[in-house]
Amino acid sequence: MTETDTLERPGAAKNAGEAEHFDVLVVGAGISGIGAAYHLTHQCPDKSFVVLEGLESFGGTWLMHRYPGIRSDSDLYTFGYRFKPWTGAPIATAEEIRTYMGEVIEENDLDRHIRYNHKIKKANWSEKDSVWTIEATRGDTGEPVRFTANFLWMCQGYYRHSEGYTPDWEGMSDFKGQIVHPQTWPEDLDYKGKKVIVIGSGATAATLVPAIAGDCAHVTMLQRSPTYFIPGRNENELADQLRELQVDEEWIHEITRRKILHDQADFTRRSFEEPEAVKEELLEGVRAFLGPDFDIEKHFTPTYRPWRQRIAFVPDGDIFQGLAAGKASIVTDEIDRFTEKGILLKSGEELEADIIITATGFNLSVLGDIDFSIDGKPLDFSKTVTYRGMMFTGVPNMVWVFGYFRASWTLRVDLLGDFVCRLLNHMKDKQAKKVCVQLRPDDEDMELKPWIDPENFNPGYLMRGMHLLPKRGDKPEWQHTQDYWKEKDELPEIDLDDAAFVYQ
Template identity: 45%
Template sequence: MTEHLDVVIVGAGISGISAAWHLQDRCPGRSYAILERRDNLGGTWDLFKYPGIRSDSDMFTLGFRFKPWTSEKAIADGPSILAYLKETAAEFGIDKHIRYRHRVVAADWSDADNRWTVRVEHDGEEFEITASFVFAASGYYNYDEGYTPQFVGRDDFEGIIVHPQHWPEDLDYEGKKIVVIGSGATAVTLIPALAESGAGHVTMLQRSPTYIGALPDVDPFAVRTKKALPDKPAYVLNRWKSILFQMAQYQLSRRFPNFMRKQLMTMARRRLPEGFEVEKHFNPRYNPWDERLCLAPNGDFFRAIRQGKADVVTDTIERFTKTGIKITSGEELSADIIITATGLNLQLFGGAKISRNGEEIKLSDTMAYKGMMLSNMPNMVFTVGYTNASWTLKADLVSEFFCRVLNHMAAKGYDTFEPEHPGDKVEQRPLLDFTPGYVRRALDYLPKAGARTPWRLKQNYLFDLRLIRHGKVDDEGLKFSRQPARVTASV
């Protein structure tokens, strides 16, 4: 007999744990299970194992609103974040609902049965679960494969090539010459960590610069508030200080990009050796926050350069050689290890095939309602966090709204919700107003957003508080319905 659940949550990372807590708190009568394809919870924080792995977002906002982050350390490393997630899941009994090594292969909505049939692979065998609702909490990138461009001569290189998404636990880099290809958050994290833990020398090879800012990993404001106030008020104050700081930084960057560019360049110049080519290596072609701003806690990235343990080369790759990388200028960068910190492959729903009445749904034909539901997908919610703030801020809002919808449906006797595509009435926009490579590569694959509410994404937490936490559930974009009672023919 096929198991039926009220809610199937896909993924046991930040989004899945948030969804489970809100379900338990706001909809306690609903049955649910979390299907996690890996052997452990934590999502991103269990997957990535490279040295120095940490969050660019502060923990007062990356942590859950219902589970305060109590340490004064605002920028936490990956193992600390994973431990926090495990503690949260255990404290609220969420861990008892997680089914590990359960990969969702496909999900099909049946209009006739008014439910999802979820096909699951577990330890080599496939089976089906039915669910009234599916909550896709699997993030937005491919866990199996990171993005690596085709490099001419790759097979000629006699050293080791590593992608950070698949970091070997036994990689010996002590005393080795390392070239890290890329200038995003992963490279900015890896380079000081390698330099400070025994690498011979580390070179960041970038095609173009990235903006890098520096903040202390221990927030002085948090230290003072924790001494002056009880734990709960201190946490609330620190959380809102972080939210408003993130928003102010982003808005300042968008409205006064030249001013923000000057501030970031000055920050870099003060932390680098005299005579360093700051304009060449730290002055991007784009404006601040056209792509995500990288963070160097305590200026560690700049310190590694200042101490001579790392350097930066801005050029393009001609080819790999036996002993390193030949760049377009003609110089060869010698390396024992090449790390391709070249980005992610974007993927929604963990790569599962989504269909309706057996017909596959093309994501690019759908439009996102409030950034969390898609037209033509009844009774399904997904989480994609903010690009300019902590992922968890949006994840918690999505979970709240999902529970508000469930309770509205229970009160009114509905059993189905579905965003109605507005058609030509609303101009289409890209789902993510953001231009890093992994987004540009996926534009033809992604759903669309719209030019106005509730189809528009503003990447603004205060706006979303009004729209999602306090806005109407039954607005113009969301259609509710009830399944007609089935009539049994008399004999």
């Protein structure tokens, strides 16, 4: 659908300059926003809604990231939606994931609800009117457009799309080659026959290195500290066996999801209760590819316990195969400074390069970097307390989708889809125009702490942006527990008439 079709849509403004009104406005057409649109269509068919997306198409992460080899770092049986069977290999490319999302859009007639190239600048809540007013720009010209909505469903993700995180190393301007961040990968980047350094040790670096190693003169993965990985074959034996038995794909999807989630629950429990045993199992998986002579202790043994940071699955151990074959090398050291030729390490060694790729992480974006206000007064989310990591004290008619670190993000998309639709239908039954969460009398003296316990989970992007995020309490309902296995039972049982919910 094109912008010229706007007047045919529900809520369309009748005159130029007027705001279009919707019952629900969804921010973002990534994995969360498309899931939200599906649940609204099926669970709240009487609600009008629009999805505003800043990019030129759907996909979010899977559209914006275009570096070589871009793929999921968790299985698609659980990263995929519960309502749409996944039929491919467990670890999928960005193109395969977008194809899957496109099928969801087409099969559920969601495209008519989505507006692309709409960048939201401001959102103001009016207490008098019980409505959000959203100011955005449309298209390349930046034409201003306005929307009003009774409810905001924030599905914009958790990092800033426009730029990745690159530390400000000394001497970067001295380097005569090219410096690239994977998040803004140039389409014309020519790395064939070049010496390349990839700085980083996470899933992005582990994806990039084997994807470009065959074309580079040499690629070096430079890391300050190691990361845990799970190498394995990119297949699911249970799903394949069920297909041989000609079991329906919907059954295969559900059975495989349950088996994976059961195994993940056990692995997560063991990472807390038996961290040393889990650590050895993970390292043994790496040794199976690299052999006894490779320095596993130095290059693949983190200082933190397993699952304190995300663990990426490495399909077919491709990065380890590249290291074993000599197509790539790994260096564990700290950067002293950039030089004309490359990077000087604190050990005194200099690594030469034609291209340096900084796979050094994200910049956290708290609710899309939108200027939020209530009756014109700026809203500071760090002054609020989170309700189950999805609502905030004093912020009306809004839910934020923030997924899981130790399980697939989309699992929470589906859970919150059920919750939001149940909340919207409950508000309709109560004839309430506004819902807000507040601390109950017995919560008033509760100790408030940072959004996530660093002892529990501490990736760099969260640590750098923790001061921007809402506070958590010491009760499960006032924190993002990051525990899918509890939330799958607890969220459907939330009492919407609990004193934490205030309706008007």
